[in-house]
Amino acid sequence: MNTLRLLAVLAGGALFGFGLAWSTMIQPEVVLGFLQFDDFGLLLVLGGAVLVTLCAYLLIPKLMNKPLLGKEFHKHPNTFSKNTIVGSALFGVGWGLAGVCPGPVFAGIGAGNWMLLISGAAMFLGAYAHGRYVSR
């Protein structure tokens, strides 16, 4: 992976993180407020993000043969299995308990929400437990 590609990923990640902070998704209380039906703003965040990304994923490969700094557009097909549902159900319980998911953990720590270090460390441990679990 060359440096320019990594810088592009860094810049895109920064846009993403800025958006997460602006939309207050880095405050677990706001996410919990959505899950408790007090404020439906999260749907605007997800809807806005999907709208832009949908256009990009559909149009860019039609307009260009390959990305500006790469050889191919990845498709990243998601396979469906029991794990998709069981894993998502567990993920949802965790999300509903903590009020943060992986993206806002990093963006939130960057914005000085230090308490999210707890969730970030726990996510690392959860991913490690998953690796152990599938290797058993």
Add this chain to the structure above:
Amino acid sequence: MLEQFFPNGMLHYLAGGLLIGAGVSFIFLMTGLVSGTSTFFSSAWSYFSTLPFFRQKSFLESRQWRLAFALGLALGGFAFLLTLGNGQAASTGVQWWRLLAGGALAGFGARMAGGCTSGHGICGLSSLQWPSLAAVITFLATAIITAQVVQSIGVLP
């Protein structure tokens, strides 16, 4: 009517969402990569663990850009803090045990499901993949139930 559903306004949610989409789209335009967040946790373990699962090719190949992506997310949060955030650090009053237990479950579950709110929610839905739609419906349902049950037994917040 709208104030009832959006008591804190709508514009900052929309603006943030559009920027999030712009970030994912920019990465795709430049590199062709589909940038979910949660695989970072597994790929990062390849730096520390000798467990064969963490040493698989897809993690070794993607761990560099996934690290750059996670750093970018933090950098974006920091840039917000310095600009629109007026230097006021975000904070939370959510109790530490919720952040800890919820984080661990979310980390495990996202890896088992092959994606989280960004991988399945944003990238998966945007590439019109029905497994991702099933994932999103499932985690929204269990998250809503969990948050409301925890609220109803009097844990605040």
